[in-house]
Amino acid sequence: MTSENSYDDERIGRARVNDSPELLAYYEELAKHEAGALWTVANEIEPWYPQPKSVPVLWRYADLRPLVRKALPLVKADDAGRRVVMLVNPGRRELSAAVGLLYTGLQIMGPGEAMTAHRHQASALRFVHEGAGAWTVVDGQKLKVGPRDFAITPNNTWHEHGNEAEDHPVIWQDGLDIPLVNTLDANFYEVHPELYQRPGPVTNSSLLSYGGNLLPYGAEKWTRPYSPLLGWPWEPSYHALCQLARATEGSPYDGVIMEYTNPVTGGPVMPTMAAHLQLLRPGQATRAHRHTGSVVYTAAKGRGVSVIAGQRFEWQQGDIFVVPSWAWHEHANLDQGEDACLFSFNDFPVMHSLGLYREEPYPDHDGHQPTTNP
Numbered sequence: 126m127t128s129e130n131s132y133d134d135e136r137i138g139r140a141r142v143n144d145s146p147e148l149l150a151y152y153e154e155l156a157k158h159e160a161g162a163l164w165t166v167a168n169e170i171e172p173w174y175p176q177p178k179s180v181p182v183l184w185r186y187a188d189l190r191p192l193v194r195k196a197l198p199l200v201k202a203d204d205a206g207r208r209v210v211m212l213v214n215p216g217r218r219e220l221s222a223a224v225g226l227l228y229t230g231l232q233i234m235g236p237g238e239a240m241t242a243h244r245h246q247a248s249a250l251r252f253v254h255e256g257a258g259a260w261t262v263v264d265g266q267k268l269k270v271g272p273r274d275f276a277i278t279p280n281n282t283w284h285e286h287g288n289e290a291e292d293h294p295v296i297w298q299d300g301l302d303i304p305l306v307n308t309l310d311a312n313f314y315e316v317h318p319e320l321y322q323r324p325g326p327v328t329n330s331s332l333l334s335y336g337g338n339l340l341p342y343g344a345e346k347w348t349r350p351y352s353p354l355l356g357w358p359w360e361p362s363y364h365a366l367c368q369l370a371r372a373t374e375g376s377p378y379d380g381v382i383m384e385y386t387n388p389v390t391g392g393p394v395m396p397t398m399a400a401h402l403q404l405l406r407p408g409q410a411t412r413a414h415r416h417t418g419s420v421v422y423t424a425a426k427g428r429g430v431s432v433i434a435g436q437r438f439e440w441q442q443g444d445i446f447v448v449p450s451w452a453w454h455e456h457a458n459l460d461q462g463e464d465a466c467l468f469s470f471n472d473f474p475v476m477h478s479l480g481l482y483r484e485e486p487y488p489d490h491d492g493h494q495p496t497t498n499p
């Protein structure tokens with residue numbers, strides 16, 4: 126290995142200036158002019174390799190679910206705007222991020238509830254954890270979503286949502302690039318002038334138009350930077366994964382993995398965030414790799430274990446865990462009879478479009494990391 130294990134700044138070519146009374150006085154003088162000496166921070170701002178503040182974390186759905194349900198009688202959706210329990214990475218609490226510059230949270234909507242419409246520069250996505258009956262209206266299109274369905278609310282689209290079930294709440298997971306957009310100082314937020322949109326006459330129209338493998342004639346005229354298809358129901362998505370599993374071995378690092386795509390471009394669903402669904406065969410254990418870009422995983426089916434930066438995290442359906450940028454990670458299905466599926470979203474489109482994407486396999490001969498916890 127190269128610089129990885131020798132993070133020493135004593136070597137030639139790295140900053141190694143010792144403080145002296147003259148230098149300290151000089152730094153103070155610079156600070157008075159809103160200036161500073163680069164060599165005092167050079168090693169920190171030019172690390173040998175990514176040094177994320179975010180740490181690997183797993184949130185158990187069994188722990189979060191009662192807490193999310195507790196919020197239902199405690200706050201009115203109207204007062205809260207959105208009734209969400211957000212997941213906060215202990216390594217960087219100030220950003221409201223689950224990992225890197227990605228936000229995630231669990232939103233609960235009571236029977237018959239409807240939230241008001243707004244739009245923002247940040248992009249959002251949803252993965253439904255439980256409860257039939259949720260709907261969302263995105264730029265005037267009503268879309269219905271059920272358990273394990275995936276849906277998007279692209280940047281700057283008007284959106285509102287609710288739960289039309291009469292007797293049970295819906296809990297879905299929101300994923301947003303809020304920390305990224307705020308870090309770039311590029312966020313805008315508007316409340317819909319009429320508070321609620323008037324949905325067009327056809328429910329699920331994006332699914333009816335773009336959800337069938339063939340493109341409507343003239344679809345190439347779609348020039349917005351996000352997918353015109355807004356929803357990916359669980360059944361056909363899982364079916365696609367099972368079909369691919371029949372045709373190929375899959376990736377040594379991810380098992381059988383597919384990306385939810387913009388059907389017009391074949392690219393990611395939104396300009397800043399991509400989403401994937403992957404299948405681990407019964408008993409399968411993948412090899413470790415690492416890449417730039419942060420990932421939020423949600424166990425969509427079955428149970429397994431992921432080793433992230435040497436830490437072992439066991440998961441089952443509904444659990445959420447995160448892999449920080451450049452952290453070694455590998456996954457295994459702990460069941461010998463059933464497949465296991467992971468839904469995930471990430472900021473890879475940002476990494477790719479800025480030329481920052483890098484990936485490498487774990488160098489050890491068997492491809493697995495040593496673990497530090499049982």
Ligand code: 1HN
Pocket residue numbers: 207209228230232249284299301303
């Ligand atoms: C938002 O607009 C929603 O529309 C959910 O449901 C969570 C978190 C941060 C900023 C905006 C929603 C959000 C959010």
